[in-house]
Amino acid sequence: MSQGVGVAGIYVRDQDEALAFYVDKLGFGVHTDARNGDYRWLTVQHPDQPGFQLGLFKPQPPSVDEATAATLNQVVAKGAMPPLVLVVADCRAAYDQFSKAGVEFTQEPIERYGSVDSSFRDPSGNGWKLIQAR
Amino acid sequence: MGTKTGGNGGARDPALLRRLLRAKDRMDAASDEEWPVSRLAKVSGVSQAHFARSFKHAFGVPPHRYLLTRRIERAKALLRDTSLPIVDIAFQTGWNSLGTFGRIFRDITGESPSELRSRERGASHDLAQVPHCFVSAAHRPNLKIAVSEKRRRESPDNGIAASDETEVA
DSSP, rough: OOSSSSSEEEEEEEEHHHIIIIITTTEEEEEEEEEEETTTEEEETTTOOTOOEEEEEEEOOTSHHHHHHHHHHHHHHOOOSSEEEESOHHHHHHHHHHHHHTOEEEEEEEEEETTEEEEOTTSSSSSSEEOOOO | OOSSSTTTTTTTTHHHHHHHHHHHHHHHHHHTSOOOOOHHHHHHHHHHHHHHHHHHHHHHHOOOHHHHHHHHHHHHHHHHOOOOOHHHHHHEEEEEEEEHHHHHHHHHHHSOHHHHHHHHHHHHOTTSOHHHHHHHHHHHOOOOHHHHHHHHOTTTTTTOOOOOOOOOO
């Protein structure tokens, strides 16, 4: 067995919308999609990274109360959560592919620090850096 | 005010906040460009009157002042990381005159562009391992008051009114 971080999650305003974004636009696969009443445990996985799941979690009761859920949705929508980093072999190729799929880019690819990087956001407001592997 | 949004520009609705973020992202991506409220409001899909109030409520600073901080941040990076002449940096970061750039730069950072450049040249940096957005955020000026107000407070005997900034509430 390998040890390490297995799941890390982000808050999304709508899990169906997030699922469509991460799977249809970015090419992730669904790892777990389990419902229990209103609650839905939803994780996706990068095809090259079978040991790690990215959780797409909706802030909602009973995990948090309604007011806290509203606050969390606002914080995400303001882009205030820490950015995530997606490492790709070719940043410009990924930019072209994701752009065509309708991903909202906030920065076109720029070459610097010996690499190429770009930025995009998911529909909820979570920010991603798209960085070319060095 | 006196609207159904309670005077905060309705900026508690995540969908609206997400659209306001889009305007902020656009300023981030092209801070050298002109960003009148009409253009920003269009990006966010709200009325001009609604935009300025909502943006300030959401992000804590008026849109114009946010743009200034991004321009100064970028100018600082160019002063630090390149050998470009200061006049080129001024134009590249969105100012129409070197004089205005120098004055606002000093108002915000407390030193002139050339002073900052020579000071930064003496320091060593190890930021190549840090994603760019964190580096730039670390160098962003924390501008809590209007530039004109900052200037007024720091120069009590300076009776000349500042006219560089057309701040939107």
